[in-house]
Amino acid sequence: MDQVTERALQVAIQRGASYADARTVRRMDERITIRTGRVAGASRREDEGFGVRVLVDGAWGFASSSHLTTAEAERVAAAAVRIARASSRTLRRRVELDDQPPQQGRFETPVAEDPFAVDLETKVGHLLAADEAMRHAATLAFTEATYRAARSWTTFASTGGTEVAQVITHTGSAIEANAVDGDEHQRRSYPEEGGLRAGGYEAVRALDLHAHAPVIAEEAAALLRAPQCPPGRRTIVLDPTQLYLQIHESCGHPTELDRVFGTEASYAGTSFLTTDRLAEGFRYGSDLVDIVADATAPGGLGTFGWDDEGVPAQSVPLVRGGIFVGYLSSRETAPRIGRRSGGAMRADGWNRIPLIRMTNINLLPKPGMSLEEIIADTDDGLYLVANRSWSIDDRRLNFQFATEKAYEIRGGKLGRLLKNPTYTGITPQFWRSCDAVADERSYRMLGTPNCGKGEPVQDAHVGHGCSGARFRDVQVGVGRW
């Protein structure tokens, strides 16, 4: 244990904490953005600091600092204790933690090609080539090619005897083509949301941006001339590039147990998946819907060794055979429903308190039909690809998504390209209408690096594995166009 951590825990206990933990985090983040042929941004950021979390008189306190000295450790630990005491003034229910065996060990994201060792010229060269390939293929208003690598070194120690270290590396790249004509603006992108993956520069090479660049450029231009997606109730087939965010918003967030208990009510909202629904075996979706929170899944942005309470990574069933069976939980919340933590507490750096966050929320593939075979099995519908916008209510019921493109499906064949597709629904009604989940041939681990929650807002990197699925009788083409 380093001196700063050791001193922080000592002072916390001396000042009256019944429990304390300390995290020291160093983060390195490298980003490059090419915008229409020019380097619009190239940056490297490092930060380092520590945070101390304490329980005093049944209430939490947290303080943090970027100054890594033992004197600062003493000040910060004392501040955390003082804050906890202030919290206890309005306390109506004391915090009780579940029992967890002490953990020791080290976890490291498997990396084949260290992204920080690849020279910057190579990275810039890859991006410029992809950007040029887009602009060469079609007349575009503007283009973008991005690269990012993020690495964090975290040590966690608690008065419960846990002491673990982790090195997490996420690397990715993405391209975007934008076509504009009058008041019409169409975008195509590849892959999803910056294309971040757990791993090294091998993930960027595997994306092969250069090969996809002309395809999305031509599609963006073609969308300007495409007919508007008409309104109606339709069968829709969601590509993984849209389905991952549907899972994120309508399953990931409502299964966060802190939302259920109201602790995020003032910002993110609450959840329709109340604890009585866990007890009653609430039907969340059709029999085909199996969803897990799996922090052990290879390649996921939510994969780690231990969460930020020192609880080991695990796979937690959320929905099994369409029935709601579990939550994302923490050491504080799990005992309130008679369970132990599922290991989902994650903090966005040294200066943030851990919150219940998604890990990798995966819709498991179903043996039977591939995604292509599901389309071939669809007589009349729409195939929706690549998320463009999202919105869902504070209880995670009423959602609306837009995708970058849609194709008509007629007699099992893909037909016309349609622009501005949107669809809307109510979460359990929607998932109960799922009558096909694609098999593992199209299963992919996607994710988002921008999941916001908490105050101050924390961004989390979360993963979503899925293969594509079909839903019946869904409202599409929302609004006046």
Place this chain on the structure above:
Amino acid sequence: MTGGERLRLAERLLTLAEREGASDAEVVVLESDAALTRFANSEIHQNVAETGTMASLRFVDGRRSGVASSGRLDDDGLRRLAEDAARVARVQPEAEEPVALPEPGPVTQPDGAWSEATAGATPEQRAAGVAAVIAAADAAHVVAFGSFATSTDGMAVASTRGIRVEQSTTQARLVTICMGDEDASGYGEALAVDIAEIDAAAVGADAAGRAARSRRPVALAPGTYPVVLEPYAVADVLEWVGSLGFSALAVEEGRSFYEPGRRIASPLVSVWDDASDPEGTPSAFDYEGVGRQRVQLIDRGICAGLVHDAATAARAGRRSTGHAFLAPNPYGPAPVNLFMAPGETDPAALVSELDRGLLVTRLNYTNAVHPKRAIVTGMTRDGTFLVEGGEIVRPVRNLRFTQSYLEALAGVVAVGRERRRVAAEWATCVVPGLRISAWDFTGTTGD
């Protein structure tokens, strides 16, 4: 750190950049001391404090630039920061245009940006404020959720062009949602530079009262209704319209609806950005050290000006308006201190002169469906009411809308004479309530 110390730190880093061979350089030093007390179920459940300093260096080598930033500010950390920024810059191809670093210009420290009371706020003070909100909730038989945050922020910018500016600001924000049985939900908020201006009991009473009035909401069929938007909701409209349309880069790239002289709103609507007005949350300069200018965005319904950073200004052949974000920022400038002109309508008359429609407290989880037409979807939240014959007759369940915010501004028929300071997602907005002739509700919520 004092302002002078932040500037000296910036100058040390400038010297290191010059030793690395920079032809130009710009340093931003940011310091924050922030604390936040969150409460839920009428008790404090999270209570955090944060102290941090970071420096960001934009290193220019001819027509190339790179940025590095770090919180490691000892000698080794600063040296490495300068080396990193130089390396990032030098791997790039030469750009066609020079790197636009602004020249020094007038910077005026605005009144009302700093409060000793806020800077000295304690966890006990925040807890007392929370207790007042909870007391108001208890009295209305609802439960309180929310947060009370205080912060002091220091910033210094120095560049090889001669810019030397520094400022210190404070902010306090109390927000609460009160909820109760039978789907009761109400919102209240106060944002101030000076914590002494925040009346926690009043914020709690506002939210609790709204929650009590919203019990047993009924489902209303989606459709097009006239609406009265409370200032919280207007802030969302203004922030989206400002960011989608009035960034000079958005116009350059063709993704903005902005055209000089184009009518986009009712003649009752005038909007500007002004960081010097103490009615908002003042700040003197942007992340390039340029003094923040007042920019008229909409003048009686007509598109007026745009906000610029140094890069867009250079391409337009003019000076930045002081709306840059921290480099590197590929997405351009944006207005973040938004004001809408007050009207002549008494706030109560916004509702009492509405024959039939909806009163909307706030808009939640909004997102642009079609940015160029400013079509946005989202939900109403924490107090949506049916108005008939000028009276609030019942609460209604939250509704989804899919609405062009430009068409909404074009449909403004009355503007409230009183304004409220509201913290939107990233901008501070000082806005009145509005009555709008038509708003497209496209769905309702529920199991």
